[in-house]
Amino acid sequence: MADVAAAAHVSTAAVSRVVNGVAGVSPETREHVRRVIDELGYRPDPAARALACGHGSVVELVVIDDAVTFGNSPYYGRVTAGILRELAGGDAQLRVHVVEKPDAAALLAKIADTVSVGVVLINVAPAMAAEFYARCDRVVSMGPCAPGVPFVDADNAEGAYAAVVHLRETGRRRIAALHGQEGNPCADARREGYRRAIRDLGLPEVSLIGKLRRAAGYELTVRLLAQEPDVDALFVGNDLMATGAMQALADAGRRVPQDVAVVGFDDSVIAGCMTPPLSSVHQPVEAMAAAATRALVEEQVTPHWRCVFPAVLQVRRSSAGPGQPDGSTGGGAVISPGSRADTAVADRRRR
Structure with missing residues (x-):
């Protein structure tokens, strides 16, 4: 929104009024801002907007893998389905991050600073998981990863x-x-x-x-x-x-x-x-993912928490x-x- 405001030479409040269809902006300014939005390809992020307004929450799913494998693997689809089933009817939303190993550390560092409900991890290496857990304890791993990091698993x-x-x-x-x-x-x-x-x-x-x-x-x-x-x-x-x-x-x-x-x-x-x-x-898998999500939403996660x-x-x-x-x-x-x-x-x- 700040990028749109800068490009249109208006305030972020004016952009907000245009995006949300609120009065207080002239027709000319509204049309100008809309043209800039189209040019920049700006799309509001519902989860981010909800967090900014203080009435929303997000569960982050972080998968370290390539996008092709993520799309082809039944396992990832079942995890996603389990999380969504648990979130249905509530205020929390799911945000999915699929990232390859070279970019994983930077993504996790960013999430650690902005996490709301919590994070579900898949395929995160033990050292990286331990470092993330030291910064953010609202996390559950799908499968054991590092000592002390909460996890769900099958026997x-x-x-x-x-x-x-x-x-x-x-x-x-x-x-x-x-x-x-x-x-x-x-x-x-x-x-x-x-x-x-x-x-x-x-x-x-x-x-x-x-x-x-x-x-x-x-x-x-x-x-x-x-x-x-x-x-x-x-x-x-x-x-x-x-x-x-x-x-x-x-x-x-x-x-x-x-x-x-x-x-x-x-x-x-x-x-x-x-x-x-x-x-x-x-x-x-669906029940495992739902259990991880429920533990995060209900703030039940403690060090060494596990569900097998x-x-x-x-x-x-x-x-x-x-x-x-x-x-x-x-x-x-x-x-x-x-x-x-x-x-x-x-x-x-x-x-």
């Missing part, structure tokens, strides 16, 4: 554990894993759950690491089949990566699940759209054994962490 390790045990119970003996990148807290926890299950079941560990992307799932599966042609099951770090893995299996002439069973992680909308439908560990949701395996045809029910047509066969997993390990120990 990734137990979900991965249940997935591996399920694959073993359907007769699979060479269970490989495609993990997400190291340093990603969710991917690290899922890798830990896979390794613990493999050890408990007395199976060899076969795994590769890459980004949680469709292309990585394809490339890693091609490499895996070349190195380990006798693999008969895959646990994949997320559903998006699993779609690439299943395409690579199809291109190699491997049938799912007859030759290779596949289980993903997230239970996003794409899981049920695959052919065959993809078994996947469900994490309630269970991660439950949803079995569909990509991994269902002969005669085993699956959830591909609704309802669903679910396996909770700590149920069949404990039984399988106990059976092995008795043997």
Whole structure:
């Protein structure tokens, strides 16, 4: 608004009257200011205007990633939906920032000085998150990031554990894993759950690491089949990566699940759209994002605050054994962490 006032050689109060349709400005001045607004491309920011008037509040969602990935990932859409669901009917608004790593520090510094309700963080590195939290304690991270920083999460390790045990119970003996990148807290926890299950079941560990992307799932599966042609099951770090893995299996002439069973992680909308439908560990992303938002709005966030949701395996045809029910047509066969997993390990120990 100050830029418009300077270019039009009028006061900011005059610009405000024009923008808000308030009397007190001559028709000539009003038309002149409107022309300058059009020339500059000025658009009022509803959230900023509400804050300036003292009757609004904003939840900031900060995602460190590139814009293309943000648009393609079901996870980000589910986070946004969960926040908006929690804010519905209230005065607070959502403002989304998608920023790549080189520009993240400057953005976070700016937000720390202007925050109102609070901030939800995604993919923020531990050191950066800790520095931000030292300046602004109204923050919740989607997934653990730095010691003391409040977070919401799913029980990734137990979900991965249940997935591996399920694959073993359907007769699979060479269970490989495609993990997400190291340093990603969710991917690290899922890798830990896979390794613990493999050890408990007395199976060899076969795994590769890459980004949680469709292309990585394809490339890693091609490499895996070349190195380990006798693999008969895959646990994949997320559903998006699993779609690439299943395409690579199809291109190699491997049938799912007859030759290779596949289980993903997230239970996003794409899981049920695959052919065959993809078994996947469900994490309630919308509920997690809503819980983070509710804690900020209700000022419940304290140091070391955390909220961890269970991660439950949803079995569909990509991994269902002969005669085993699956959830591909609704309802669903679910396996909770700590149920069949404990039984399988106990059976092995008795043997």
